[in-house]
Amino acid sequence: MAKPKIVFVGAGSHFGWTLSRDVLSRENLRGGTLALTDPHEGRLAATTAFVQKMIDEHDLPTRLESSTDRTEVLADADFVVTSIAVGGRAYTGEPFYSEVMIPKKYGVDQSVADTIGVGGIFRFLRTAPVMVDICADMERLCPNALLLNYTNPMAMLTWACAVSSPIPNVGLCHSVQGTNRELASYLGVDASQTTYRCGGINHQAWFTEYRLNGEDLYPRLRAAMDDPAIAARDSVRFEMLRYFGYFVTESTRHNSEYVPWFRKDPETMARLGLEPRTPPAAAEEGVRESLYKRYYQEDGTLKPTELGVSHEFASAIIEAGVTGQPFLFAGNVMNSGLIPNLPEGCCVEVPCVADRNGVTPTHFGELPAPCAAINRTNVNVQELAVQAFLARDRDLAFQACALDPLCAAVLPLPRIRELFDELWAAEGPLLAYFD
DSSP states (O other), X not given: OOSOEEEEETTTSHHHHHHHHHHHHOGGGTTSXXXXXXXXXXXXXXXXXXXXXXXXXXXXXOEEEEESSGGGTOTTOSEEEEOOOSSSOSSXXXXXXXXXXHHHHTTOOOSSOSSSHXXXXXXXXXXHHHHHHHHHHHHHHOTTOEEEEOOSSHHHHHHHHHHHOSSOEEEOOSHHHHHHHHHHHHHTOOGGGEEEEEEEETTEEEEEEEEETTEEOHHHHHHHHTOHHHHGGGHHHHHHHHHHSXXXXXXXXXXXXXXXXXXXXXXXXXXXXXOXXXXXXXXXXXXXXXXXXXXXXXXXXXXXXXXXOOSOSHHHHHHHHHHOOOXXXXXXXXXXXXXXXXXXXXXXXXXXXXXXXXXXXXOOOOOOHHHHHHHHHHHHHHHHHHHHHHHTOHHHHHHHHHHOXXXXXXXOHHHHHHHHHHHHHHTGGGGGGGO
């Protein structure tokens, strides 16, 4: 492949800054085109200024494009990276505020609300039409491009895009490599020297093997679980290890809302050190707010830029596509027998190989039975939510919420219906496509 054209959709997000820096820092990707697009003019202008400053300060040969209209920059792209928020900021203001606080009013205390749960389902329903529209634009303008998606809820969006469009897509997350670093810190070992097998679904994949120089680290991990100081650092995941035998990805905060045991009563939450959900911050406008502060000096000008690659996979996948040098990573793809004891056609997270042929998932094999059983409780919710989107069926959307493990642990069906109807009314304009 010649020097690639890479398009970031949702470039005004923090991923736009991070991934642009990653791409510019890889020598094999320089000399191509980096195109940024975001419908928010202010945030796009901020990212564009940062990227242009990096290009100028390091005398890089990369060509920069920028537009609030993605169709102006998608033509002939080789790779498209998405990190979008629909209806408002991803984790501040509306509609996220309603997706957290309306369920909490009914007693459903979600910790993050971006994966499953009532909040995650509604986030999916308002985001999926835009993601599928992006795929449709790619079919017209860059039909050979690979879509790399960072937008949550990862599993449901990967699934919806896969069944709606022939565009190849893979969902990317940092929870597998992040969990490796956390496990290594608990055991006092070097994370760069560990080896592991990890598979399951996004935000709920399982380390079925964890080794250092051939040594099985699970006996040491189980011993660490009995150290109160270590267990307190990751209370939910160590409790799941204790009762189900394997360590799961993401974090204690995230995992506490994916299963029925940890957030259904104040006593359990207190025992595990889980904080009740507080209202999200009000929406912040202004291009130097929030995460962008790290890039600005006190006088409001951009800090000098530095090259460097983050732990995110996207730039390494793109480099593998350009050079042909294989790169192994954890990717979210459709299950075609990759994990036989998870449903065929659901979205799974397994080791994948990127090279000039694109992304090839590897066969993981069966998960331990309890791990697969927990995954299936989440897959059931994902499947109904995706079907609700595809069929424009509001009843299926409600039934997805009713099957959510946390929601079902807290509320009877009539109350779940009341919660659902109130949140649907709050997000009405974003769900008008159901009518």
